[in-house]
Amino acid sequence: QPDYGEQALDIVDGLIRSNAVDLIVVDSVAALVPRTEIEGAMGELQVGLQARLMSQALRKISGNVSKSKCIVIFINQTRMKIGVVYGNPETTTGGVALKFYASVRLEVRRGSAIREGNTVLGNETTIKVVKNKVAPPFREAKVDIIYGQGIEHANELFNLALSENMIDRKGAWYAYIATDGNEVSLGQGKANGVEFMKENPELMLEMENRLRTKFNLPLLEVKKEEKDEDS
Structure with missing residues (x-):
């Protein structure tokens, strides 16, 4: 397991260039902590480090992906923006670079629980295509995800x-x-x-x-x- 974000993204870039794998999943963007932040003092203000890291890494990764047959999936998390009165208060971690470089962006939201008696078996899940460069966007699907089984x-x-x-x-x-x-x-x-x-x-x-x-x-x-x- 990588010790910090730069190391993880270097591994991803190396795997892409090796043409040894067809699919890479990065789970998650929020966990890609820059080395400077890890080595810094607790509570020390570090502004925009992760966003700069993602922007720099994606410039390299996107070019190498286009020359390979590899697909890279980044799993991200949402955060609440402070002081937002109008519009969507949610945002994703890691800056805006990933939003621009991504070919497809899917918004996944958990719905109500699927039960059998009092036992929760899974969740109803809504998947919305918020960006798509290869097909029509803004479509939505609802699927049932069962724990330990999948869709x-x-x-x-x-x-x-x-x-x-x-x-x-x-x-x-x-x-x-x-x-x-x-x-x-x-x-x-x-x-x-x-x-x-x-x-x-x-x-x-x-x-x-x-x-x-x-x-x-x-x-x-x-x-x-x-x-x-x-x-």
């Missing part, structure tokens, strides 16, 4: 299929409308419907490929292991 894929498919009328709802009961027009009962309640989908991967694959076709995305294929098991 709940089956639940996302269920929600999207429901919004695209591939799943029909009658009261508390849900049914999937297959490509041949027949209805496949998913059960009573959304939780049971999602669980049914998990237990039937072929149904999930068909549903996802229909959605991918609708949105002009590449189709998924059955994994080789699954084909071997079927044969």
Whole structure:
């Protein structure tokens, strides 16, 4: 683990130039503390050190990234600006250089808790694209993130299929409308419907490929292991 911010960013730059990795995640910008600040006295005023560090590092990193196939993801944190009456009082750490150099910026906010009885399983999460140089910005998505698992894929498919009328709802009961027009009962309640989908991967694959076709995305294929098991 790097001892200070300059060391961490030098490692990132070296990995990019090595072409040995495809993805680098820096967690987080707020933890990239400049060496001068670490070696200084506690309570000593250090103005703009981190912002200058990020600005200098990103000038080097951005040029090297453009010559490689590596993607660099910086995870940042928000802080509250003091004395702001109008506008958004939130700001991100590390100055403004990262905002300018970034190709894509995502704002991730935690929503309400996902519970099973009294047990919290995860959180509803809202992701907003606040900047995008490669596609239309300002779009928003809501996903469920389950602790120890990540994004709940089956639940996302269920929600999207429901919004695209591939799943029909009658009261508390849900049914999937297959490509041949027949209805496949998913059960009573959304939780049971999602669980049914998990237990039937072929149904999930068909549903996802229909959605991918609708949105002009590449189709998924059955994994080789699954084909071997079927044969």
